[in-house]
Amino acid sequence: MAQRPYIVGNWKMHGTRAMLSEARAIDRAAERMVKVEVALAPPFTLIHATRKEAELIAVGAQDCHAAEGGAHTGDISAAMLKDAGAGFVIVGHSERRADHCETDEMVRSKADAAIAANMNVIVCVGETEAQRDAGEAEAVVTAQLAASLPSGEQAAERLTVAYEPVWAIGTGRTPTVDDVSAMHRAIRAKLVELLGEAGEAVRILYGGSVKPDNASELLSADEVGGALVGGASLTAESFLGIIIAAAEAQDS
Numbered sequence: 001m002a003q004r005p006y007i008v009g010n011w012k013m014h015g016t017r018a019m020l021s022e023a024r025a026i027d028r029a030a031e032r033m034v035k036v037e038v039a040l041a042p043p044f045t046l047i048h049a050t051r052k053e054a055e056l057i058a059v060g061a062q063d064c065h066a067a068e069g070g071a072h073t074g075d076i077s078a079a080m081l082k083d084a085g086a087g088f089v090i091v092g093h094s095e096r097r098a099d100h101c102e103t104d105e106m107v108r109s110k111a112d113a114a115i116a117a118n119m120n121v122i123v124c125v126g127e128t129e130a131q132r133d134a135g136e137a138e139a140v141v142t143a144q145l146a147a148s149l150p151s152g153e154q155a156a157e158r159l160t161v162a163y164e165p166v167w168a169i170g171t172g173r174t175p176t177v178d179d180v181s182a183m184h185r186a187i188r189a190k191l192v193e194l195l196g197e198a199g200e201a202v203r204i205l206y207g208g209s210v211k212p213d214n215a216s217e218l219l220s221a222d223e224v225g226g227a228l229v230g231g232a233s234l235t236a237e238s239f240l241g242i243i244i245a246a247a248e249a250q251d252s
């Protein structure tokens, strides 16, 4: 890995203030691990408090609305998230695509909104099990990418892509290292096609059942620049296990 690995915890709909002690423990330990860039995306309600706890790690959000503001009851704009202390937004997670019927076009609008608010953005893509079984995984993922990426000049430098096969999320199943490598190479090629030279530097994270005991292997796959971690980011102990594995992968 040329750049420092980027390890992002996505707490999803987990966490009340009682969990801030985990964020604090992650931050204090991550401080000693200069070879790894660490970030947490807690639920909206904990962004501000997590930001106050975090001295080193980046803090982000799990979604934003595409509009700057307006009559959208229950929604949150990128500027509000930034004001609360978020530096990045995850958009297009498969759970949002499924639970909220988010299309690629909506994901792109949200990514554009995050960039317009001077935030970084992590755009998620990934195939379902049926699509992989049908041999369509790469076609599905590269098409999602082409339609979901933010537009505009600043897009590439603010962008991270996360490849998360839907069937690997929360299941304990992961693709083989060869499959991860093949998909990440395809994503890299698509990024270069879409963004030109700037596409070479965009980080591509792997997500889906990353744990302390499989992190080294998954991070060793071609073009994997880090991990987007769900369940194993909920305790400092397991998340730090992944961060340590990423730091050791830098040494080897």
Ligand SMILES: O=C(CO)COP(=O)(O)O
Binding pocket: 010, 093, 164, 168, 169, 170, 171, 172, 207, 208, 209, 210, 228, 229, 230, 231, 232
């Ligand atoms: O969806 C994910 C991260 O965004 C992955 O979740 P798990 O690590 O729980 O499989």
